[in-house]
Each structure stands twice: as structure tokens, then as C-alpha cells.
Amino acid sequence: MKHCIWCRRTEQETTFNKEAHTIPKTLGGQDICINVCDICNQFFGQHYQSSPSVETVIKETFNITRIRLLDKEHIGKNKAVTKFSSQYFKVDLTKHKLELKPAYRLQKGFQEKMGRQIKKGLYKIFLEETERQKYDGHNPQYDFIREFCRYDLGDYPVFYFERLHGIIAMAKSWTVRPEFFLDPDQQFKYLVREPSFFEFEFLGHVFGIATSRHWELAIDNYIKKTTEAKRQFFRRWRLVKNFNDIDLSLSILDDVDRP
Numbered sequence: 001m002k003h004c005i006w007c008r009r010t011e012q013e014t015t016f017n018k019e020a021h022t023i024p025k026t027l028g029g030q031d032i033c034i035n036v037c038d039i040c041n042q043f044f045g046q047h048y049q050s051s052p053s054v055e056t057v058i059k060e061t062f063n064i065t066r067i068r069l070l071d072k073e074h075i076g077k078n079k080a081v082t083k084f085s086s087q088y089f090k091v092d093l094t095k096h097k098l099e100l101k102p103a104y105r106l107q108k109g110f111q112e113k114m115g116r117q118i119k120k121g122l123y124k125i126f127l128e129e130t131e132r133q134k135y136d137g138h139n140p141q142y143d144f145i146r147e148f149c150r151y152d153l154g155d156y157p158v159f160y161f162e163r164l165h166g167i168i169a170m171a172k173s174w175t176v177r178p179e180f181f182l183d184p185d186q187q188f189k190y191l192v193r194e195p196s197f198f199e200f201e202f203l204g205h206v207f208g209i210a211t212s213r214h215w216e217l218a219i220d221n222y223i224k225k226t227t228e229a230k231r232q233f234f235r236r237w238r239l240v241k242n243f244n245d246i247d248l249s250l251s252i253l254d255d256v257d258r259p
């Protein structure tokens, strides 16, 4: 019987008619989490108070990255992507620049709202993929993720690791169809495994999230371990607060683009 990982309702209490993509379809995601009910699925696609929807924020921000990674072969006249329109951003694909549209730039705290929605979106993908790949989305360990993503309670960290070099070892197929890897042997060596944290690579970006409500107890050890593992390839890490804490247009790639 279907059992929603977000609200905990079952097929007897609610409907499961719509397909819930773990990674937005508009971002190229094709995987479905069957244990997401229609109400929760719809919730993630709606505005939340004055914040844009989690799905829209994830779609818009990471599509900027995706287009950046695809650009040489796929963007331009008569190519797969000819133009990019965004509700929130003004994007200059040739100069790899992006900024919020004036209407949003002037809204107080908007960047931070977007940052919070991005964080929820990354936790959401993690939990839905954990359910899809490991049937472990209902684990009580992840209750804090339910509270954060679905009910806007609390605040949890997203670490962003800034690369040292513009070389991103990533298959083009991942850009066309992004995937989320939970299994350590599919991962890169610089990603560390810790009981209270999970690190992953998503569209060329490297993130770390908490997998325990009590992550603060393990933070010192985690920072030490992750800094050591990334020394060769990463410049620094930061906690995501605003959307522009993430190098969405992958400006680091400009290093290798230049002759």
C-alpha cells in the first residue's frame, strides 16, 4: 500500500494519482517516487507564503547550471536549447551572468527566501531518492527533513563546496538527465561518508546535508574530515543562505574556457 513519506497518509486516506518526480521533470529528471501523495506533490509546486515554490526554485536555479554545462554543443541557433526564460532571473548565457529580476531584487529578504527554498529542495530530493532507491524514506531519523521541507519547521544546513579548478568530471548524460547517487561506490573520492551528514554531487555542484537532527553534535569531526578529503580539489566551503552562495552559472568553468 502506498504511504506518503511527507504527510504519512496512506492510500486509504488520500490519493496518489500524480507522478512525483524526485528531480523536477523540467530539469530533465525522470525518476518517480511512488510514495508521495497528490497533496504533498502539489504542495511542493506551490508558492509558500511569499516564497516561490520549492520546485520552481530548484528548476530555475539548476537549469542555469545545466545550460551552462551544455552550452557549447547544445545552445545556440538550431540547437537543443535556443533560449532560456526564467521567472526570477535575468540570465545572460553568453556572458554567464545572472541576476534577480528587478521586481524581486527589491523585495526585502527575497534572496534569503530563495536560499531557504533551495535548501528544502535539496533535502527533498535526498528523501525522495532515499525512498525510491532504498525504501528508507519513512525512517524516523528523517523526521526532521519532513518537518523542514513539508511544514517549514526548523532550519538545517546545506554545505556548498567551492572548487579549486574548473574541471568537472561529469558525464554529459547526467546533464541531460540528472541523477542522484546515494551509493558510495558511484561517488567521487572526495565525498565523505559520515553518520550525520551526506555529501553528493548534483549537476557539477558538491553539497553536504545533515542526515540527523542532532548534526551539530558531529559538526567538528565532519568539517575536519571533509576539509581533508577535499584539500586537493576544493577551495573552501560555505553554508548556503542565499541563492548566490552557489556558483549557479559555474563561473569556475571560465578558467578552462579561456585560451
Ligand SMILES: [Zn+2]
Binding pocket: 004, 005, 006, 007, 008, 009, 036, 037, 038, 039, 040, 041
Ligand atoms: Zn502526503
